[in-house]
Amino acid sequence: MKASDWAGFFADEASLDREAYLFLDYYLECSGDPELAAAHFCSEQSTAQWRRVGSDEDLRPRFGARVVDLQILDGPRPEFSYGVGSGSDGPVMACRLRIAHPHGNFGPRLPNLLSAICGEGTFFSPGAPIVKLLDIEFPETYLACFQGPQFGVAGLRERLQVHDRPIFFGVIKPNIGLPPEAFAELGYESWLGGLDIAKDDEMLTDTDWCPLDRRAELLGEARRRAEVATGVPKIYLANITDEVDRLVELHDRAVARGANALLINAMPTGLSAVRMLRKHAQVPLMAHFPFIAPFARLERFGVHTRVFTKLQRLAGYDVIIMPGFGPRMHMTDDEVRACATACLEPMGPIKPSLPVPGGSDWAGTLRPLYEKLGTVDFGFVPGRGVFGHPMGPRAGAASIRQAWEAIVAGETLEEWAKRHPELSAAIAAFGRPAHDQAASPQSSDPASEANAAGGDS
Amino acid sequence: MKASDWAGFFADEASLDREAYLFLDYYLECSGDPELAAAHFCSEQSTAQWRRVGSDEDLRPRFGARVVDLQILDGPRPEFSYGVGSGSDGPVMACRLRIAHPHGNFGPRLPNLLSAICGEGTFFSPGAPIVKLLDIEFPETYLACFQGPQFGVAGLRERLQVHDRPIFFGVIKPNIGLPPEAFAELGYESWLGGLDIAKDDEMLTDTDWCPLDRRAELLGEARRRAEVATGVPKIYLANITDEVDRLVELHDRAVARGANALLINAMPTGLSAVRMLRKHAQVPLMAHFPFIAPFARLERFGVHTRVFTKLQRLAGYDVIIMPGFGPRMHMTDDEVRACATACLEPMGPIKPSLPVPGGSDWAGTLRPLYEKLGTVDFGFVPGRGVFGHPMGPRAGAASIRQAWEAIVAGETLEEWAKRHPELSAAIAAFGRPAHDQAASPQSSDPASEANAAGGDS
Incomplete structure (x- = not known):
C-alpha cells in the first residue's frame, strides 16, 4: 500500500x-x-x-x-x-x-x-x-435485526416467581454414566432442598445409556412432584446440545416430556444454530461455555470473553453460564464482571441475559460472588457443592439456601452454620468459609469435593 | 482426588x-x-x-x-x-x-x-x-457414522477433467463492493486465462449491493460461456456463508442459477451446520478458514490446525482452504504439511479432501508450494496474484498456468518468462521468482500487489 x-x-x-x-x-x-x-x-x-x-x-x-x-x-x-x-x-x-x-x-x-x-x-x-x-x-x-432473549432476566424470574435473590442452579452429578431413573431422583432431591433449576451437565446428551426422551420424562415428572411438595415453580434444564439439524426436534421432544428450559453448548453448536432455535423456542435457552477458553484465555491474543457474551445474548440466550471468579477459572475479576455487565447492560431492544459465573462453587463461594457482582441478578451453579455434599443433594441444596439466608441476615457463614447442620457439613467437606473468593478454590481443592462425594457415605 | x-x-x-x-x-x-x-x-x-x-x-x-x-x-x-x-x-x-x-x-x-x-x-x-x-x-x-466428502479429490478432478496437476483457484477481487455484472466479467476473464475455479471471497455474502441470486445467475452464465470458449469444465464457487437456517435454501438458489460449488466459512458457521448441508448438497462443498487462527496460532495453547482439518473433512468438505506457507500466514512448514496430510491420508471410509494452502500467492509461489507438499493433489488460490495482475485477470490467470508449465518443463521461472509476457509482468509486479517460499512474501510485500492492482492501468 x-x-x-x-x-x-x-x-x-x-x-x-x-x-x-x-x-x-x-x-x-x-x-x-x-x-x-x-x-x-x-x-x-x-x-x-x-x-x-x-x-x-x-x-x-x-x-x-x-x-x-x-x-x-x-x-x-x-x-x-x-x-x-x-x-x-x-x-x-x-x-x-x-x-x-x-x-x-x-x-x-x-x-x-x-x-x-x-x-x-x-x-x-x-x-x-x-x-x-x-x-x-x-x-x-x-x-433491531435480532430477536435476542425471549424471556430475559425478568421473564425467567417471572417463571420461577423469584424476584429478590440470585437464581440457584445445580449440575446433577455424577454427570456422566447414570441411568435416567437415578438421575431424576438426584434432581428431585435437589429441588426439595431448595434449588430453582436442576440441570444436565454440558457433556450429557442423548445417549443409549441415558436417552433424552426418558430423562426429560422422568425429570419432568420429578419436577412437577417437587413443585407440589414445595409450592414453588422449578425448572429442569435439559441439555440438547447435538447436531444442528436435530435441535428443533430435540426441543420439541424434551419440552413435550417435561423439560422447561434447554441447555446448548454455545460455541461447539454454533451461535447461528441457536439463533435458529430461538425462533422456535417455547422455553428459556441457556448457554454453556465450552470451546471459548482456547481463544479467550490469553491476555493479548484471541477474542475477549466479553465479545462472546454479547454475541450469545444477541443470538437469543436467556441465560449465559460463563467461567467465574477464582484461580481455577483463569479469569481476572474484571473480566468476569465485564461479562456479567455485557449480559445486563442496555443493548437497544435486546433483553438482558442472566449471567451465571461458575466454577467449583459451594455454599462458601456465594457471598464473595454476590459481593463481587454487586447485584442479585445472577445465577449460582454448584455441581459437587450440591451433589457431592456428604449428606446428599437435598442437604447440599439446603446449604446453598442457608448461605444466602446468612447474607440476608448479615451473619457470618460460621455463625449461621451453628444452627444449620447442612451448611456446617458443607463447610467441613468443602473448605473454610471463603470471605476471599480468590483464596477459596485453593484452600478448597476441587479434588476434596470429589473425595467428599465419592468417598465416605 | x-x-x-x-x-x-x-x-x-x-x-x-x-x-x-x-x-x-x-x-x-x-x-x-x-x-x-x-x-x-x-x-x-x-x-x-x-x-x-x-x-x-x-x-x-x-x-x-x-x-x-x-x-x-x-x-x-x-x-x-x-x-x-x-x-x-x-x-x-x-x-x-x-x-x-x-x-x-x-x-x-x-x-x-x-x-x-x-x-x-x-x-x-x-x-x-x-x-x-x-x-x-x-x-x-x-x-463410519459420518458421510465425509461427497466428491473428494477424485470426484473434483473428474468434474474438472484435470488429473495431473494442481487445481487452480482464484479469489475474484475487488472482493467487496462490486456489483454482480462487474464481478462476473472478472470471473469470465480469469476462466479464459486458465483458472479452473473462480471463487467469491470469504467475506462476500448475499447483500443488497451484490445479491447471491443475481451473482450466481451471471457467474453461472459466464462460466458456461467460458466452458464453451475453452472446451473444458469450469467451476464458479459461490460463498453461501450465512445463518444456519438459510444454508439449504441458499444452496438450492445458487446451484439452480449456475454455481457449481459452494464455499462456507467452516468455524463461523459451525461444523455441524455443514454436516447438515452435506446431506442435501448436489455440488462440492469448500471450507474457508476464518476464526481458526485465534484457537490455533500459538505453539503451546489452544487447538492444533491439524485437528480442525480432520474435523472439516469429517463434516463433509470436499476442499479445505487453509493458511499456507510463508511468514504472512504464521504457520510452520511442518504445520501446513500436517494439515495437507490430514486431508489426504487414509481415514477409514472417509474420502480425501483437497488441501488448498493459501496466502499472498502469485505465479512465483507455485513452485515452492508444490515442492514443499510433494504432490499435485492440492489447490492454489491467488487473489491479487490473478486479479491484481497489471495486465488484468486473464493475464493473471495465464501467469499461473505459465508458472506450472515452467515446472513441468523443468525450466526456471525467469527463463520461461522470457517467452511469456504475462508471467514476466507478474514477476515485475509481485516480486522476483521465489525459489524459497519463506522469502517470497517478505520480498514481495503484500502491499505492492495492491499497488499494482489499484494504481497503474
Missing part, C-alpha cells in the same frame, strides 16, 4: 454515520509503522483491493473499514508476545486500535459477522500477528 | 477396545504432580464425580477417560508459558499426554465431540491452565 492510500482507511469517528458501522476495539502488536499496520488491518477486513485494474474507482468510502483511533500502548519492544512473528520489519509496537466496520458489507448475520471481526482479515493482516478483539459496539438498527 | 483414585483414570492402551475410544494427544503444562494433573484431566473430561454419595458404584471403567501415555517434556520451570496460571501448587512441568476418551459418552455428534475434546474439562482442569489439543485419532466404527 502506498502511503497516499492509507488515508482512505482513516476517519474521524464524529464524521461517520454511526448507524452504518460496528465499532471494534482491538489490541494489536505490529512491526513497522503502526499507521500502515492499522491501514492494512482495515483493508484486509473489508475491501482488500479497492479498484479493478485499469479503473479509477474507489470502493473505500462505502465499503472500507476505518481506523478511528490508534493509541501506542508501548514499544518499541524487541519481539512479539508469545513467540509469534518474526519482527523482521522493525521494532514491535503494542497498540490499541479502534475501527469502524461498515456492517452493510455483510449484514445482520452471525457467521458473516464472526468472519468479519475475527476472521482472516483480522488474524492475517501484514505485520500484525498478535491481535485480540477486545470489544464490539452495535448500532441500534443492527441490533 | 485421593491418590488411590488416580489409578481409575489410567490404562494400558493395548488392553483397551480400540473401537470404543477416541485417542487424543495433548500438550499440557501443569503445576504439582503431573500424574495427578493427568488423572484430573481425564476425570474433568468424562465422569467428574464417579459415584453418588452413599453408593459404592464406580462409573469409571465404562465412562472414564484414561491416561494411556504421559511423557515429561521438560521442567521444572518457574512459571507457565504465556503468563497464565499462578503456579502456586509447585514447579511447572511440560508434558505430552495421550488419553483414550470413550466416545459412547456422547456419540458421533460434532458439537458434543468438540465439547468433549476441547471444552470445559480440557481447559479448566485443576493445575493445568496451558493446554493444546495436538491430534485426534478416530476408530473405524466412529468414522
Whole structure:
C-alpha cells in the first residue's frame, strides 16, 4: 500500500454515520509503522483491493473499514508476545486500535459477522500477528435485526416467581454414566432442598445409556412432584446440545416430556444454530461455555470473553453460564464482571441475559460472588457443592439456601452454620468459609469435593 | 482426588477396545504432580464425580477417560508459558499426554465431540491452565457414522477433467463492493486465462449491493460461456456463508442459477451446520478458514490446525482452504504439511479432501508450494496474484498456468518468462521468482500487489 492510500482507511469517528458501522476495539502488536499496520488491518477486513485494474474507482468510502483511533500502548519492544512473528520489519509496537466496520458489507448475520471481526482479515493482516478483539459496539438498527432473549432476566424470574435473590442452579452429578431413573431422583432431591433449576451437565446428551426422551420424562415428572411438595415453580434444564439439524426436534421432544428450559453448548453448536432455535423456542435457552477458553484465555491474543457474551445474548440466550471468579477459572475479576455487565447492560431492544459465573462453587463461594457482582441478578451453579455434599443433594441444596439466608441476615457463614447442620457439613467437606473468593478454590481443592462425594457415605 | 483414585483414570492402551475410544494427544503444562494433573484431566473430561454419595458404584471403567501415555517434556520451570496460571501448587512441568476418551459418552455428534475434546474439562482442569489439543485419532466404527466428502479429490478432478496437476483457484477481487455484472466479467476473464475455479471471497455474502441470486445467475452464465470458449469444465464457487437456517435454501438458489460449488466459512458457521448441508448438497462443498487462527496460532495453547482439518473433512468438505506457507500466514512448514496430510491420508471410509494452502500467492509461489507438499493433489488460490495482475485477470490467470508449465518443463521461472509476457509482468509486479517460499512474501510485500492492482492501468 502506498502511503497516499492509507488515508482512505482513516476517519474521524464524529464524521461517520454511526448507524452504518460496528465499532471494534482491538489490541494489536505490529512491526513497522503502526499507521500502515492499522491501514492494512482495515483493508484486509473489508475491501482488500479497492479498484479493478485499469479503473479509477474507489470502493473505500462505502465499503472500507476505518481506523478511528490508534493509541501506542508501548514499544518499541524487541519481539512479539508469545513467540509469534518474526519482527523482521522493525521494532514491535503494542497498540490499541479502534475501527469502524461498515456492517452493510455483510449484514445482520452471525457467521458473516464472526468472519468479519475475527476472521482472516483480522488474524492475517501484514505485520500484525498478535491481535485480540477486545470489544464490539452495535448500532441500534443492527441490533433491531435480532430477536435476542425471549424471556430475559425478568421473564425467567417471572417463571420461577423469584424476584429478590440470585437464581440457584445445580449440575446433577455424577454427570456422566447414570441411568435416567437415578438421575431424576438426584434432581428431585435437589429441588426439595431448595434449588430453582436442576440441570444436565454440558457433556450429557442423548445417549443409549441415558436417552433424552426418558430423562426429560422422568425429570419432568420429578419436577412437577417437587413443585407440589414445595409450592414453588422449578425448572429442569435439559441439555440438547447435538447436531444442528436435530435441535428443533430435540426441543420439541424434551419440552413435550417435561423439560422447561434447554441447555446448548454455545460455541461447539454454533451461535447461528441457536439463533435458529430461538425462533422456535417455547422455553428459556441457556448457554454453556465450552470451546471459548482456547481463544479467550490469553491476555493479548484471541477474542475477549466479553465479545462472546454479547454475541450469545444477541443470538437469543436467556441465560449465559460463563467461567467465574477464582484461580481455577483463569479469569481476572474484571473480566468476569465485564461479562456479567455485557449480559445486563442496555443493548437497544435486546433483553438482558442472566449471567451465571461458575466454577467449583459451594455454599462458601456465594457471598464473595454476590459481593463481587454487586447485584442479585445472577445465577449460582454448584455441581459437587450440591451433589457431592456428604449428606446428599437435598442437604447440599439446603446449604446453598442457608448461605444466602446468612447474607440476608448479615451473619457470618460460621455463625449461621451453628444452627444449620447442612451448611456446617458443607463447610467441613468443602473448605473454610471463603470471605476471599480468590483464596477459596485453593484452600478448597476441587479434588476434596470429589473425595467428599465419592468417598465416605 | 485421593491418590488411590488416580489409578481409575489410567490404562494400558493395548488392553483397551480400540473401537470404543477416541485417542487424543495433548500438550499440557501443569503445576504439582503431573500424574495427578493427568488423572484430573481425564476425570474433568468424562465422569467428574464417579459415584453418588452413599453408593459404592464406580462409573469409571465404562465412562472414564484414561491416561494411556504421559511423557515429561521438560521442567521444572518457574512459571507457565504465556503468563497464565499462578503456579502456586509447585514447579511447572511440560508434558505430552495421550488419553483414550470413550466416545459412547456422547456419540458421533460434532458439537458434543468438540465439547468433549476441547471444552470445559480440557481447559479448566485443576493445575493445568496451558493446554493444546495436538491430534485426534478416530476408530473405524466412529468414522463410519459420518458421510465425509461427497466428491473428494477424485470426484473434483473428474468434474474438472484435470488429473495431473494442481487445481487452480482464484479469489475474484475487488472482493467487496462490486456489483454482480462487474464481478462476473472478472470471473469470465480469469476462466479464459486458465483458472479452473473462480471463487467469491470469504467475506462476500448475499447483500443488497451484490445479491447471491443475481451473482450466481451471471457467474453461472459466464462460466458456461467460458466452458464453451475453452472446451473444458469450469467451476464458479459461490460463498453461501450465512445463518444456519438459510444454508439449504441458499444452496438450492445458487446451484439452480449456475454455481457449481459452494464455499462456507467452516468455524463461523459451525461444523455441524455443514454436516447438515452435506446431506442435501448436489455440488462440492469448500471450507474457508476464518476464526481458526485465534484457537490455533500459538505453539503451546489452544487447538492444533491439524485437528480442525480432520474435523472439516469429517463434516463433509470436499476442499479445505487453509493458511499456507510463508511468514504472512504464521504457520510452520511442518504445520501446513500436517494439515495437507490430514486431508489426504487414509481415514477409514472417509474420502480425501483437497488441501488448498493459501496466502499472498502469485505465479512465483507455485513452485515452492508444490515442492514443499510433494504432490499435485492440492489447490492454489491467488487473489491479487490473478486479479491484481497489471495486465488484468486473464493475464493473471495465464501467469499461473505459465508458472506450472515452467515446472513441468523443468525450466526456471525467469527463463520461461522470457517467452511469456504475462508471467514476466507478474514477476515485475509481485516480486522476483521465489525459489524459497519463506522469502517470497517478505520480498514481495503484500502491499505492492495492491499497488499494482489499484494504481497503474
